[in-house]
Amino acid sequence: xxxxxxxxxxxxRDLFRIAAASVGGISCSPWLPKLAMAAxxxxxxxxxxxxxxxxxxxxxxxLDPKPGHxxxxxxxxxxxxxxxxxxxxxxxxxxxxxKDVALVRSMKTREGDHGRATQLMMTGYRxxxxxxxxxxxxxxxxxxxxxxxxxxxxxxxxxPFRFGNLGxxxxxxxxxPLVVSGASNDPNTRANLTVENLDVxxxxxxxxxxxxxxxxxxRRGSPQSSAxxxxxxxxxxxxxxxxxxxxxxxxxxxxxxxxxxDAYGRNRFGQGCxxxxxxxxxxxxxxxxxxxxxxxxxxxxxxxxxxTVSSMCEVLDPAWTTLMSDxxxxxxxxxxxxxxxxEFGRTPRINPxxxxxxxxxxxxxxxxxxxxxxxxxxxxxxxxxMEVSDNPVSxxxxxxxxxxxxxxxxxxxNAMGNRxxxxxxxxxxxxxxxxx
Amino acid sequence: MNKLAGQRHFDVATRARRLAVFPxxxxxxxxxVFATFLLAVAALRPSPASADSQGDELSRWIDQRGERVWGExxxxxxxxxxxxxxxxxxxxxxxxxxxxxxxxxxxxxxxxLLVNELVFGEGPRxxxxxxxxxxxxxxxxxxxxxxPGTVVNGSVQGLETWLADAFREGKPYDEMMxxxxxxxxxxxxxxxxxxxxxxxxxxxxxxxxxxxxxxxDCAQCHDHPFTDWKQHDFWGLAAFYSDMSPAGGDPDxxxxxxxxxxxxxxxxxxxxxxxxxxxxxxxxxxxPRVRLARWMTSPENPNFAATAVNRFWQLLxxxxxxxxxxxxxxxxxxxxxxxxxxxxxxxxxxxxxxxLIAAICKTNWYAARVMSESGSxxxxxxxxxxxxxxxxxxSLEQSLHLPISRIDPAAPRWTGARLQMVNRLGxxxxxxxxxxxxxxxxxxxxxxxPVTSDAIDLDRSRLLRAVVESPFFDEDKRIETLYLAVLTRxxxxxxxxxxxxxxxxxxxxxxxxxxxxxxLWALLNSPEFVLCR
Numbered sequence: 016x017x018x019x020x021x022x023x024x025x026x027x028r029d030l031f032r033i034a035a036a037s038v039g040g041i042s043c044s045p046w047l048p049k050l051a052m053a054a055x056x057x058x059x060x061x062x063x064x065x066x067x068x069x070x071x072x073x074x075x076x077x078l079d080p081k082p083g084h085x086x087x088x089x090x091x092x093x094x095x096x097x098x099x100x101x102x103x104x105x106x107x108x109x110x111x112x113x114k115d116v117a118l119v120r121s122m123k124t125r126e127g128d129h130g131r132a133t134q135l136m137m138t139g140y141r142x143x144x145x146x147x148x149x150x151x152x153x154x155x156x157x158x159x160x161x162x163x164x165x166x167x168x169x170x171x172x173x174x175p176f177r178f179g180n181l182g183x184x185x186x187x188x189x190x191x192p193l194v195v196s197g198a199s200n201d202p203n204t205r206a207n208l209t210v211e212n213l214d215v216x217x218x219x220x221x222x223x224x225x226x227x228x229x230x231x232x233x234r235r236g237s238p239q240s241s242a243x244x245x246x247x248x249x250x251x252x253x254x255x256x257x258x259x260x261x262x263x264x265x266x267x268x269x270x271x272x273x274x275x276x277d278a279y280g281r282n283r284f285g286q287g288c289x290x291x292x293x294x295x296x297x298x299x300x301x302x303x304x305x306x307x308x309x310x311x312x313x314x315x316x317x318x319x320x321x322x323t324v325s326s327m328c329e330v331l332d333p334a335w336t337t338l339m340s341d342x343x344x345x346x347x348x349x350x351x352x353x354x355x356x357x358e359f360g361r362t363p364r365i366n367p368x369x370x371x372x373x374x375x376x377x378x379x380x381x382x383x384x385x386x387x388x389x390x391x392x393x394x395x396x397x398x399x400x401m402e403v404s405d406n407p408v409s410x411x412x413x414x415x416x417x418x419x420x421x422x423x424x425x426x427x428x429n430a431m432g433n434r435x436x437x438x439x440x441x442x443x444x445x446x447x448x449x450x451x
Numbered sequence: 452m453n454k455l456a457g458q459r460h461f462d463v464a465t466r467a468r469r470l471a472v473f474p475x476x477x478x479x480x481x482x483x484v485f486a487t488f489l490l491a492v493a494a495l496r497p498s499p500a501s502a503d504s505q506g507d508e509l510s511r512w513i514d515q516r517g518e519r520v521w522g523e524x525x526x527x528x529x530x531x532x533x534x535x536x537x538x539x540x541x542x543x544x545x546x547x548x549x550x551x552x553x554x555x556x557x558x559x560x561x562x563x564l565l566v567n568e569l570v571f572g573e574g575p576r577x578x579x580x581x582x583x584x585x586x587x588x589x590x591x592x593x594x595x596x597x598x599p600g601t602v603v604n605g606s607v608q609g610l611e612t613w614l615a616d617a618f619r620e621g622k623p624y625d626e627m628m629x630x631x632x633x634x635x636x637x638x639x640x641x642x643x644x645x646x647x648x649x650x651x652x653x654x655x656x657x658x659x660x661x662x663x664x665x666x667x668d669c670a671q672c673h674d675h676p677f678t679d680w681k682q683h684d685f686w687g688l689a690a691f692y693s694d695m696s697p698a699g700g701d702p703d704x705x706x707x708x709x710x711x712x713x714x715x716x717x718x719x720x721x722x723x724x725x726x727x728x729x730x731x732x733x734x735x736x737x738x739p740r741v742r743l744a745r746w747m748t749s750p751e752n753p754n755f756a757a758t759a760v761n762r763f764w765q766l767l768x769x770x771x772x773x774x775x776x777x778x779x780x781x782x783x784x785x786x787x788x789x790x791x792x793x794x795x796x797x798x799x800x801x802x803x804x805x806x807l808i809a810a811i812c813k814t815n816w817y818a819a820r821v822m823s824e825s826g827s828x829x830x831x832x833x834x835x836x837x838x839x840x841x842x843x844x845x846s847l848e849q850s851l852h853l854p855i856s857r858i859d860p861a862a863p864r865w866t867g868a869r870l871q872m873v874n875r876l877g878x879x880x881x882x883x884x885x886x887x888x889x890x891x892x893x894x895x896x897x898x899x900x901p902v903t904s905d906a907i908d909l910d911r912s913r914l915l916r917a918v919v920e921s922p923f924f925d926e927d928k929r930i931e932t933l934y935l936a937v938l939t940r941x942x943x944x945x946x947x948x949x950x951x952x953x954x955x956x957x958x959x960x961x962x963x964x965x966x967x968x969x970x971l972w973a974l975l976n977s978p979e980f981v982l983c984r
Contacts, residue, residue, distance in 0.1 A: 125703070141703075148600040168891055178685060184600060188879040188890035216904040222969060225953075229973030232949050237978045238821055243835045243887035247978040250887075254894035297859040432775075 031110050059350045061385070062295040062302075062423050063156055065290070066335060067175075068357035069307035070314030071132070073371050075363065076103050076324040078379035079396060081122045086363035086399050087319055097390040105328035108336030114390045115339060115348060117385035121394020123407040124359060129315075132358035132375060136183050140440045141415035152417070152435060153301040154183035154190040155438065159423050161190070166256035167168050167263055168193040170371075171294050173208065173287040173304045185431040188250075192303070195266075195290070205418035208290055209266045213258055223259060265293045278337040282309065285334040292341055295351055314357055317370040342384060344449040352385030355371070356413075363400035377403045380413065385420045388451035411443025419445040481519065503643035505567055505811030509673055513814045520789055521831040530555070532984055533562055533818055535939035539838055539983050540767055540812070541569040542580055542904060543587035544845035548935050563813050571807040581887040588804070589615035590841055591766055596643060596661055599880040603646050613641030624802035625748040626686060628662050632744035637695060642646075644695065651692035651714060652685070652705050659688060661725065662747055664758035679780075687724030690714040691743045698973040712739040727753065754779055756794030757787065760807065766794075767811050769836040769884045776883075801802035821984050835883040835982040840876035843981060844869050844902075850937045850975075851906050868902060887982065899978055906975065907968035919967050926954065929967065 038317035080103040081087030092101040095113035102110050109116065118194045124131035124143070150158070157169025161261040170183075183191035195210055215223055230251065237244045261267070268276065268286060271293075279285040284306045291302040307314060312326035335355065342348040358377020361371030377396045383389060395405035415425035418438060425445050428435040503509060518524060528536070534554050538546040546554070557564050568574045572581040593611045597603060617627050630640050637645040647653045656668040670685040676833060686705075693707045693714040695720050706715040712723040712735025723730035725746050732742060747754055758779060765771040772790045773782045782790075797807055811817055819833040838846070848869075854862040863869055875896050881888035899904060905911045909919065914936060918929050930950050934942045942950065950970060957963040974980065 045704050070625075134602065142602060148598075182600070182878060188888045188893075191879055191892075193891055210895065211892070212899040214899055215909055216899040216972065217968065222972075226972055226976070228971060229953070230976060231981065232946060233973055233977035236943065236946065237982065237984065238835065241821070241835045241982070243837055243885060243982050245979045247982065248886040250889060250891060250894050251898075251976070254891045254898060256890060257895070257896070284459050 019263040024295055035367050043070075049447070059347055060162065060298065060300065061160060061350050061352070062124070062300045062347075062383070063152075063176065063352045063354065063417070063421055064288075064295065064338070065152065065301070065303040066331075066353065066355045067303055067305045068314050068331075069133070069305055070129070070316075071357045071359045071361060071373060072314040072327070073316060073320055073324050073361035073378075073441040074120070074396075075361070075371075075400060076105055077328070078102060078106075078118050078319065078381060079400065080104075081363070081398070081400050084363065084398055085399075086401070088365055090321065100390070101394055103328075105325050106332050110340075112336055112339040112383070115343070115387075116381055116389050117387050118392045119394055119408055119413070119446075119449070120378060120392055120396055121403040121406050121408050121446075122360070122375075122380055122410075122413070123403045124410050125357060127375050129358060129373075132373075134181060135410050136356060136358045138184070139410055139443070141410075147438075148184035148188065150184035150186040150339045151181050151192075152190055152414070153303050154186045155418075155429075156301040156421065156423075157183075157190040158186050160421065162300075166253060166260055167294065167297055167299050168253075169299065170301045171195060171291075171299055171303070173290060173302065174283055174304075175303065185436070186429065190377045195287075200254050207269070208286055210257070210262060213261065215258060220228040223255065227255060234328050238311040238442050240267065248363070249380045262448070263297045265290065265297050265299075268293070275341065278333060279334045279341075280330055280337075282330055284309065285337075288338045289341075292338060292345075292347070295343070295347065316361065317372055318368040320361065320365070320369060320371045338381060348384045350385065352387065352417065353383040354380070354417060355383075356380035360368045377401065382420065382449060386422070386451050387449055391448070393446060393449055406445065409442065411440040412446060413443075414439045415443040415445040416449055419450055497741075503800070503806065504862065505563075505571065506588055506806040506808075506813060507563070509800065509806065509810035511755055511814035512796065513793065513810060513816065516789060516792065517814065517816050517831070521816075524815040525822070525831060525833070527815065527818050528820045528984075529886065531940045532562075532820075534565065535913040535984060536817075537565060537569055538813060538939075539846070541808070542583035543590070543839075543842050544583075544849045545937075545939055546850055551935060551939065561908050562818065566809050566812045570805050572616065585615045585619035586611075588618045590839065592618075593764060594880075595841075596657070597646060599877065601647060604648055604773075605642065605646055607646060610641035610643055610646060610710075615645070618804065621803075621805060624804050625755075625798075626911065628755075629744040629748055630746050631660060632662070633740040634695075644692075649695075650704055651695060652716075654695075655685060655689035658747075659726065660777050663752070663754040664728070664777055666777055667726075682719075683721055684701075684726055686714055686716055686719075686721035687727065687741075689716075690721050690723040690735070691739045711736045750795075750798065753791075756798045756802075757790045758794075759802070760793045760797050761790055763804075763807055765884065767808065768819060769834050769979070770832060771883075774881065774883075795811075823904060827901060834885045835978075835984055837881060837887050838983050840873040840880070840979055844872050845878055846980075847906070847975070850914065852917065853902075854913075863902060872896065872900070872902065889981075896982075898972075903972065903975060907972045909964060909968060912968070912971070915967060915971060919964055926951070930970065933967070933971055933974060937971070938977070938979050 053258050059121065066324035075081055075087055076090050080090050080092040080101060082090065082092045091104040093104050093107060093110055094100075095102055097113040100113055100118070102113075124132065124135060127137045131142045134140075134149075136150040139152065140149045153170040154173065161169030169430040170189055170192045173195045175192070175194060183189075195208055222439065228268050234244070234248060241382060252272040264270070268289060271289060276289065279289045284304060285303040306327070308327075310326040312323040314324075314327060316323045335353075338353065339348065342351050342353070359373055359375040362374040363371075365378075366372060377400060393406060394403060394408055397404045423438070425439050425443065427438050429438060430436065484936075485812055499963055513882060514524065531551070534551060538544060538550070546780050546821050554561055554565055568576070569580050569584060572578070572584075574580075583676070585649050589611050592614050593607055596610065597607055631643055633642050634644055637649055643657075644654050647657050652671055656666075656671065659665050659667045667685045668686065670680040670682050690712055693705070694711040700774050704716075708720060712732070723735040723743070724731040732739070746752060750756075751927070758776070761771045761776050761779070763772055765776055773779060774795070775781060780786075788970075800806060816833075818830060819831065821835055823834050844863075847853065848864065853864070855864055856862055857865055860866070876889065876893055879890050879893055880886045906914065909915050918924065918932050918936075921929075924932065927947065930947065934940055953970075954963055954966055957966050
């Protein structure tokens with residue numbers, strides 16, 4: 016399977032359009048942080064931002080460089096804020112954040128197909144003929160951490176691109192992702208980074224309260240005790256509040272300073288990371304931002320791996336770096352787990368097209384913020400990168416660790432009907448060394 | 452015989468009346484003469500061989516049997532509710548205003564007559580109803596075969612077409628399922644094997660779930676913790692497919708042994724074996740799938756017919772006769788009795804799908820009023836039923852008079868608008884028809900999406916224009932027509948009063964006209980539109 020999608024980034028015209036729309040659009044009352052962060056009385060609630068690298072990024076050109084070895088190719092290593100830890104030259108920004116980031120260089124999974132591997136890394140469970148509909152990580156976290164009564168959903172997915180039709184599974188629609196753009200093929204709506212259909216039909220926001228009243232009247236006509244009718248009403252009330260508050264103003268990115276927006280990067284992924292921070296600030300416990308292709312690059316680097324990964328990192332590095340520092344500046348880093356991963360790594364051997372192919376045997380992910388003890392490397396690969404030489408980590412180990420980092424007991428269960436389903440697949444053990 | 456003749460007379464009269472678009476008196480007289488003539492001709496023909504050609508006898512049996520289990524027959528829903536139900540259940544969309552009008556003229560037996568029209572295609576709209584009901588059934592069964600959330604290998608369209616052809620031809624249910632069980636290649640039976648992953652174990656898991664109402668998938672890796680299923684049960688079933696070309700995607704999956712009817716998994720070899728039997732089949736290499744298919748659908752198999760009727764009952768009534776449809780092995784003998792007996796009758800009747808559907812739709816139980824209140828598990832329950840994504844679109848198309856011609860560039864059916872809506876709604880589908888599973892994205896689409904925007908815009912909405920600009924309608928009539936078109940009912944007195952007040956509060960005529968768009972918005976977004984009462 017190969018990944019192709021038309022290349023998209025913002026054009027100048029798009030940017031202009033977004034700016035114009037925001038200025039002329041419906042303005043909400045200025046949002047006041049609900050979290051008592053400013054008062055310093057309460058710690059902000061736990062949340063997770065997943066930077067999902069669809070396609071499978073090369074570990075050698077990112078977190079586990081092998082300069083000097085034939086398999087390492089031309090990629091050089093650079094030193095970081097933590098003495099002794101090196102990153103690839105493609106991530107100079109992240110190098111400055113190293114104190115708050117832990118690298119896991121010993122991922123060992125067994126799925127080398129995009130679809131199957133995505134399912135494994137997104138749900139923590141190996142695909143089993145699709146018989147049990149496992150929820151993705153975001154839905155698990157939404158289920159555990161979504162604050163009651165929030166008008167925003169517990170799981171927002173920004174510009175998703177992934178293989179397979181994965182969602183909240185048996186946890187149900189309350190925890191399915193609210194998708195921000197990405198679903199439409201129109202590059203403009205994608206670039207807008209807003210929720211589809213948030214604008215009041217007919218264009219008149221005043222109509223909303225009339226409609227609510229009419230709906231109330233009609234609701235009285237259907238059986239009040241019916242579970243389906245109650246559910247319908249609750250979903251509609253939430254959707255109405257989303258429309259009314261324009262998503263609590265989370266999508267009004269133009270409220271941010273120009274310099275900050277520039278620092279994140281004026282592209283979909285960069286602005287998506289900024290939006291993720293704004294959503295977490297407003298109580299959304301899980302936000303996923305996807306990066307699969309940028310410029311001439313794609314993580315699925317079967318051909319010309321080195322140039323393609325370096326062009327991906329030009330988008331990735333500033334966004335990730337700024338996200339870390341922005342979260343820190345706002346006192347949110349300790350409560351927000353930032354995960355960087357794709358579905359697998361790439362073959363250490365360089366293929367005849369100067370590319371690297373799918374490789375689940377030994378690859379890397381990164382965890383930062385939250386309860387993660389940063390500034391360390393966990394696990395190791397052999398000098399040629401072909402195998403894990405130290406502390407292998409499975410998908411379920413990683414899941415157990417991420418859950419614990421969010422304060423959730425990883426040995427717990429979900430229930431599907433009467434059947435208990437472990438949060439983490441058999442054998443998953445949290446990595447204590449990573450948890451501060 | 453009398454009843455039959457009367458019914459025929461009626462059909463002819465109905466047909467005749469419908470032929471007349473603008474009937475005047477002379478037309479009517481001519482048509483009555485014509486109808487009488489047809490009746491005379493019909494009376495000369497022998498009556499059909501089958502005693503229960505339209506499921507009437509089975510329907511009476513279900514009614515009586517139901518009373519033994521649940522007690523007194525339930526209170527019936529009103530006519531309009533019934534019409535909405537059968538149109539949604541059988542042809543996949545709400546009835547049009549003129550279909551409602553036609554129904555009302557059908558006389559005493561109108562409910563049964565309508566069921567016959569929609570199920571057996573009796574009457575002038577034969578072709579339309581036959582086509583719609585086959586594709587509606589096909590969609591439903593496609594979803595049973597490939598449940599939402601399945602990672603599919605390819606497009607489900609081929610499977611759906613295969614199913615629609617089978618239903619349209621009136622292929623008996625057991626024959627359809629035999630074809631699925633005894634596939635020759637991964638492309639047989641609409642490509643189902645390929646679609647669900649192309650491995651013996653995936654297929655075995657799906658077949659036992661679909662046809663037998665049992666989930667064996669846990670037994671794939673270990674003996675089932677809550678039921679009696681063992682690994683040899685699961686792999687014994689998978690072994691029937693060991694000679695299909697392997698997909699090879701899963702490094703930990705099954706391995707063929709080179710012998711048909713035998714499969715290897717984690718170093719163990721399993722021979723083909725029917726469920727509920729301890730011994731493996733003799734000489735497994737001799738046409739194993741043909742034997743499996745025969746066993747699957749034979750009376751020796753305790754679950755086949757029961758699971759089938761349970762699925763049809765759930766489709767139509769909203770809740771299975773045994774509600775946990777895919778865990779039938781957890782049902783007690785008491786809980787299964789009705790189901791097993793109905794299954795037996797279905798089998799004796801030759802697994803005739805249309806007759807079973809008609810029989811269920813003609814029962815008092817199908818026609819029961821929605822009554823969520825009743826508590827205990829033993830009593831009969833009729834809840835609101837969530838309509839499917841395709842039913843939502845097709846109902847909108849019907850209610851809003853959307854253009855449907857393939858050559859009309861504005862017809863949402865062909866511009867991709869239908870696909871978009873169905874996909875979005877399809878992202879959140881409940882496990883049973885009683886589960887409302889839509890979330891915020893789905894609600895936002897119904898509230899503010901393009902179809903709704905067009906529908907409430909006086910310049911673009913065909914329904915609104917027809918209603919608001921018609922010189923023959925007063926305001927009450929306008930409201931009534933919107934209700935009938937969208938919700939298949941009349942507004943209640945309280946609703947009429949509220950809406951009149953709402954309109955009276957509008958400062959001028961333009962705003963008043965616009966307000967009908969708001970009313971329509973509310974009807975389209977009301978729980979009643981997506982929850983079939």
